[in-house]
Amino acid sequence: MSENTKDQNTISRRDMLKTSAALAAAPMFFTKGAYAKDFTNNPGNSSTVTLGFNVPQTGAYADEGADELRAFKLAVKHLNGEGDGGMMNTMKPMNLTGNGILGKKVTYVTGDTQTKSDAARASAKRMIEKDNVIMFSGGSSSGVAIAVQSLAQEAGVIFMAGLTHSNDTTGKDKRRYGFRHFFNAKMTGSALGPVLKEEMGTNRNAYHLTSDYTWGWTQEESIRETTEGLGWNTTAAVKTPVGAGDFSQFITPILNSGADTLILNHYGKDMINSLTQSVQFGLRDKLVNGKQFEIIVPLYSRLMAQGAGKNLQGILGTTNWDWQLKDEGSKAFVKSFGTEYGFPPSMAAHTCYVQTLLYANACENAGTFYPPEVIRQLEGFKFDGMGNGATEYRAEDHQCFKDVLVVRGKQNPSTQFDLLDIVKEVPRAQVEYDASIFGGNLGPYKV
Numbered sequence: 001m002s003e004n005t006k007d008q009n010t011i012s013r014r015d016m017l018k019t020s021a022a023l024a025a026a027p028m029f030f031t032k033g034a035y036a037k038d039f040t041n042n043p044g045n046s047s048t049v050t051l052g053f054n055v056p057q058t059g060a061y062a063d064e065g066a067d068e069l070r071a072f073k074l075a076v077k078h079l080n081g082e083g084d085g086g087m088m089n090t091m092k093p094m095n096l097t098g099n100g101i102l103g104k105k106v107t108y109v110t111g112d113t114q115t116k117s118d119a120a121r122a123s124a125k126r127m128i129e130k131d132n133v134i135m136f137s138g139g140s141s142s143g144v145a146i147a148v149q150s151l152a153q154e155a156g157v158i159f160m161a162g163l164t165h166s167n168d169t170t171g172k173d174k175r176r177y178g179f180r181h182f183f184n185a186k187m188t189g190s191a192l193g194p195v196l197k198e199e200m201g202t203n204r205n206a207y208h209l210t211s212d213y214t215w216g217w218t219q220e221e222s223i224r225e226t227t228e229g230l231g232w233n234t235t236a237a238v239k240t241p242v243g244a245g246d247f248s249q250f251i252t253p254i255l256n257s258g259a260d261t262l263i264l265n266h267y268g269k270d271m272i273n274s275l276t277q278s279v280q281f282g283l284r285d286k287l288v289n290g291k292q293f294e295i296i297v298p299l300y301s302r303l304m305a306q307g308a309g310k311n312l313q314g315i316l317g318t319t320n321w322d323w324q325l326k327d328e329g330s331k332a333f334v335k336s337f338g339t340e341y342g343f344p345p346s347m348a349a350h351t352c353y354v355q356t357l358l359y360a361n362a363c364e365n366a367g368t369f370y371p372p373e374v375i376r377q378l379e380g381f382k383f384d385g386m387g388n389g390a391t392e393y394r395a396e397d398h399q400c401f402k403d404v405l406v407v408r409g410k411q412n413p414s415t416q417f418d419l420l421d422i423v424k425e426v427p428r429a430q431v432e433y434d435a436s437i438f439g440g441n442l443g444p445y446k447v
C-alpha cells in the first residue's frame with residue numbers, strides 16, 4: 001500500500017469519527033419535516049396510520065359515546081378523501097388535503113371506557129401496546145380523561161380528550177401530551193352567572209346534588225363561586241354516586257330544606273334520572289318563601305334533552321356547541337353528519353370530530369408524526385371555521401378557548417332534535433381566566 005493511500009485512509013477514518021461524534025451529540029429532533037430515530041408507534045414506512053377511539057359504549061354516558069364514535073368515523077372518512085369533506089372545507093388555517101395524514105391512509109380501532117377510569121386506562125393501554133395507535137381520543141367523563149391523559153404522558157402518545165368538563169383536566173392534572181377542545185366548569189360558571197342574575201335575581205337558596213368524582217366536584221365549586229358571588233346562599237351540597245339510577249333518597253331532603261333552587265351537577269343518564277325524579281317529586285311546582293322553585297342543569301346536551309323530554313323545558317344550562325349555530329363550519333358539519341346518519345350531531349360528536357381534524361392538521365403542519373413537534377404545533381394554535389368563533393389552544397395549559405353557549409330547554413319543540421333555545425352566545429373574553437389559578441404542570445416533551 002502506498003503512503004498516499006495510507007494518508008487517505010487515515011483522513012477518511014478521522015472524518016468518519018468526527019461525523020459520528022457530531023451525530024451522537026445532536027438532539028433527537030430537529031426542524032419541520034424531521035423526527036426522532038424512533039418514538040412510540042412510529043408508523044415509519046407503513047402506508048397506514050392508526051388512531052384509537054376510546055368511548056363509553058356502556059354505562060351512564062353511553063349515549064354520548066355512541067355519537068362520539070359516529071363523529072370519529074366521519075372524521076376518518078373525510079381525512080381519507082371520502083364524503084364531502086365537512087369542516088375541512090371551512091377550517092382556517094388548514095393543510096389537510098384528503099390524502100390521509102402525511103400521505104398515509106387513516107385506520108382506527110375502538111374501545112369501551114365503560115365510564116370507568118380503570119377500564120378506560122386498560123383499553124387505552126391495549127390500543128397503544130397492541131394496536132400501535134399514534135393518537136387516541138374519546139371519553140365522556142373527566143375521571144376517564146385524567147386517568148388516560150396520565151397514561152398518554154407516560155407512553156409518549158398524544159391524547160385528544162373527548163368530553164371532559166372538570167377544571168382539573170387542564171388544571172392540576174394537565175399533561176403535555178393531553179389537549180382539550182371542550183370547555184370547563186369555570187367557563188360554565190362565568191357564562192351562566194350574568195343570565196342567572198338577570199332571570200333569578202341575587203337572593204336565592206341553592207341546594208346542590210353533585211356527581212361524586214372530579215367533574216362534579218369542580219363544577220359544584222365553580223357554580224358555587226358564581227352563585228355565591230351573586231349573593232345566593234348555599235343551603236346544602238350532597239354528593240351522589242355515578243350511575244345511581246334512583247335519586248329519591250337524595251331528593252326527599254330538599255323538600256323541607258328551605259332551598260328554592262336545585263342545581264343538578266349531573267350528566268348523561270344521571271341527569272336524566274335525577275331531573276325526572278325531581279319533577280315527579282313536585283319540585284318545579286313548589287313555592288318557597290314566595291319564590292317559584294327553580295332547577296338548573298349547568299351542563300347539558302341535546303342528547304340529554306332528548307332523554308329528559310318535557311322535564312327539561314325552561315331549564316337553563318350551558319353547552320359546548322349546538323347544531324343550530326349558523327356559522328359556516330357548524331353548517332358544514334351538520335350537513336355531513338346528517339347525510340351520514342340521518343339526524344343532527346350532538347356536542348359530543350362535534351368535539352370529537354374537531355379534535356381528530358386538529359390532530360391531523362398539526363401533523364401536516366409539523367411534517368412529522370413525532371409527538372413533540374406535533375404538540376408544538378397545537379400549543380397556541382389559533383383557528384376558525386369549526387364552530388364557536390375564533391378559537392385558541394392555549395399553550396400554557398392546553399385548554400381550548402372559544403365562545404360558550406347558554407341554553408334553555410325549549411318549551412314547544414318542533415321536532416325531537418329541536419330541543420334547545422340558545423339564550424346567549426357568550427364571547428370568549430368573558431370566560432377566559434389566568435392559566436395559573438388551578439396549578440399543575442404540563443410536564444416534559446418525551447424524546
